[in-house]
Amino acid sequence: MTKFGPYLYTDDKGVLHIEGVSTTELAEQYGTPLFVFSENTLRDNFRTIREAFERHYAGETIVCAGMKANWGLATRAIIAQEGGGGDAFGVGELSVASMAGTDLNKVVMNGANKSEEAITAAIDSSVLINVDNLDELDDVNRIAEELGKKARITIRIRLPLNNCETGELFFDPRYPAGISPQYWERTFKFGLEPQSFFIAVERALAHQDTLSLEGVMYHGGLPRRAGKYFEETQELIETIAEVWKRYKFELKYLDIGGGFVPARYGAENTPPTPDDYALAINKAIVPVCEQNGIKPPILLIEPGRFCFDSACIWLSRVGNIKEDRNLADKKWVFVDGNTNDTKDPFDPYNRVRHIVIANDADRAGSDHVDICGQLCSADDIVTKDCDFLPPLKSGDLLAYLDMGAYNESYSCQANANNRSATVMVKGDRSAVVRRRETVADVLSRELLPSWLIDNRVSSKKEA
Numbered sequence: 028m029t030k031f032g033p034y035l036y037t038d039d040k041g042v043l044h045i046e047g048v049s050t051t052e053l054a055e056q057y058g059t060p061l062f063v064f065s066e067n068t069l070r071d072n073f074r075t076i077r078e079a080f081e082r083h084y085a086g087e088t089i090v091c092a093g094m095k096a097n098w099g100l101a102t103r104a105i106i107a108q109e110g111g112g113g114d115a116f117g118v119g120e121l122s123v124a125s126m127a128g129t130d131l132n133k134v135v136m137n138g139a140n141k142s143e144e145a146i147t148a149a150i151d152s153s154v155l156i157n158v159d160n161l162d163e164l165d166d167v168n169r170i171a172e173e174l175g176k177k178a179r180i181t182i183r184i185r186l187p188l189n190n191c192e193t194g195e196l197f198f199d200p201r202y203p204a205g206i207s208p209q210y211w212e213r214t215f216k217f218g219l220e221p222q223s224f225f226i227a228v229e230r231a232l233a234h235q236d237t238l239s240l241e242g243v244m245y246h247g248g249l250p251r252r253a254g255k256y257f258e259e260t261q262e263l264i265e266t267i268a269e270v271w272k273r274y275k276f277e278l279k280y281l282d283i284g285g286g287f288v289p290a291r292y293g294a295e296n297t298p299p300t301p302d303d304y305a306l307a308i309n310k311a312i313v314p315v316c317e318q319n320g321i322k323p324p325i326l327l328i329e330p331g332r333f334c335f336d337s338a339c340i341w342l343s344r345v346g347n348i349k350e351d352r353n354l355a356d357k358k359w360v361f362v363d364g365n366t367n368d369t370k371d372p373f374d375p376y377n378r379v380r381h382i383v384i385a386n387d388a389d390r391a392g393s394d395h396v397d398i399c400g401q402l403c404s405a406d407d408i409v410t411k412d413c414d415f416l417p418p419l420k421s422g423d424l425l426a427y428l429d430m431g432a433y434n435e436s437y438s439c440q441a442n443a444n445n446r447s448a449t450v451m452v453k454g455d456r457s458a459v460v461r462r463r464e465t466v467a468d469v470l471s472r473e474l475l476p477s478w479l480i481d482n483r484v485s486s487k488k489e490a
Contacts, residue, residue, distance in 0.1 A: 029388060031292050031381070031428060032337055034065045041389035043426050047455035050342060050385040054424050057459065060343045060364030062435050062449040064460070066105060069338035069431070073109045076287065076330050079301030084309045086323035089133050093285050093331025094120040096432040101451050101460035102335065103127035114157075114284075114329045117145050121152065135181070135244075135282060135327065139163075139217050146170050150178045157183045157244045157282065159217060164227050164238075171237040181242035181280055182227045183218035184266060188250060190258040197253035200379065208250040212259075217246065221266065228270055242280025242324065243267060251286035256304055260311035268319045282327035283308070289333045291429050293381030293415075301333075332373075332432040339431030341368065341447075342385065343409070345423040358396045360419050365400030366407045367441045371433040382416060385426040392417035398425070402442050435461075443469050 030036045034046045043050045045065050053063055073092065080088035091112040094103070098120050104127040106113065112133025115121040124134050136149040139159040143166070149156045150171055158164045158180050171178040188209040196205030213220075219227055224243075231240040245263045247256060260283060267278050288298035308326070316323050343364035350358045382398075384390055395414045400407040409427075419425075438446045445464035450457050 031383065032068060033071065034068050035340070035428070037383075037388045041384075041387050043383050043385040043388055045340060046452045048452050048457050050340070050426055051424060053450060053452075053457060054342050054344065054385075056457075057448055057450055058463065059424070060341060060362075060368060060447045062339055062341055062368075062430065062447055062461075063457075064099075064102065064339045064431065064449065064451045066451055066453040069102060069105050069334065070109060072289070072334045072336075072338060073106060073111055076301045076328070076333055077109075077111070079305045080308075080326065080328065083302060083305035084323070084326055085313050086325055088326045088328065090334075091133060091135055091282075091327050091329045092334045093329045094124065095436060096285075096331025097335040097436050098123050099435065099449060099461060100127055101449075102338075102431075103129065106334070115154070117142070118148050121145070121148055121154065125152070135329075137183075137244075141166075143170065146178075147174065150174055150176050153179060155241065155280070155282075156180045158227065158231075159183050160219060161223060161227055161230070164230055168230075168234050168237050177237055177239050179239045179241055180231060181244045181282055182224060182231065182240070183244040183246075184224045184263070185215055185218040185220050186212055186245060186259060186262050186266075187221065188212050188255070188259060188262060190262050191250060191255045195253075197249060199252075206249070208253045208255055211249045215246075215248070218244070224266070225269075225273070228274065228276075232274060232276060240276070240278070242278045242282060242327075243270075244282035244284065244327075246284030246329075247286040248284065249286070252288055254299070256286075256299070257307040257311050260308045261315070264312045264315045267324065268315050268321070271319055271321050277321050279325055280327055281312070281324035282329070285329040285331050285333075287328070287330040287333040289336050289429075291336065291380070293428070294379075335431035336429045337431065339429075339435070341427040341430040341434065343425050343427070345419050345421055345425065348419065348421060358394065360396045360398050362398060362400060362409060362425060364409065364447065365402045365441070365444060366404070366409060367400075367402065367439045367444055368447050369400075369409050369427065369430070369434055370437065372437055373433055380410075380430065381428045382410065382413065383426045383428065384416065384419070385424040387423070390417040394418045402444065404441070440464075440469050445469055 077090045091114050092106045094113040107127045107129040113124050114135045114137045116138045131152050134154040136156045167178050198205045231238045250259045343362040347361045397408050398410040448463035449461035451460045
């Protein structure tokens, strides 16, 4: 038996199981390609990061698991049952949060160019609005006045990260030449630089009949991945202290966003643990609060990848196999899934996930192949230069691990290809939580204008 996670293991025949269910049986019952979520893994991941901050942070913590990582209705219902919230981009994600039973006091509306519809829905729902810029602040104020309601807001900031100036570059497969965390944060498209941030604070405080200023938001992202989670938090809490010094106004919430890196099976790096993050963040916040006589703010964290990544696998069936030892010296293994399901726009380990032969995990040997999809794209390579699997056979079932974050939520319909189904497993039970698309689904939004219908008929007559 091999264990890939608490609920992911092989039996004595080398067949991969997720919780109490065989992946080969899931593939037979529901077809492939197929996303398979482990409910218990998702609950465990959420509890792990929540409990770490409960142990080590002096104030209250609310876990707003990032909705862009996975906005599925079933996964959101699990987060809501665990007492979590979410950060929503737009009316769609806000609607899912509400449908899933999320406490809307634990939902934050993010985005740099929110529509009037999104702002209106956020105000009506009394969720926190992370205001991104001065134009948006004016829009929120105007809409709140028109509705006769008060908008709850935080203001998003971009930090100079002076505390992180070391000259070090951060390297990962997305940035093979390396990138400066400081440069990345200063040029990030979201949030206000400090001077504009304080202008926004002043404007918000001048409109307290329509705007309830409650906090500040900063997304760690790449600096946090680069290990600067203490320094960036220190710089951020100093901003909150400056608001207190200038205006004698105490902010209630500190939203530090996501960027919490989970461990991934087969990856070489060992990321910080949730306890590491929580201890360092508490150490950055508490002394500054004590020096200024203010309470540690309620901490909002948005750990999407941490919660969802390891909770899901993706199953795909091997079809044709092609080998060329004359011209290219390559071997291609084609599967029935595509990069329309597997591309993750934020993942530094894109296409380097661990893969298991789900029907025969103990098979010996090694091979060097490109695992390819069915799309009309030379870039439709699900795993390039895969050299850690034994020789594959037509009919083999491949299980890609750590597929719960961003893959499903960012999937597309390239080549009018229908998107995969998603199944949830709990113990020995399984159920479809997102049905497989049909061709009718893919074409459901397509229309022909009247003049093209006429031209089509005329062409047939002329022929």
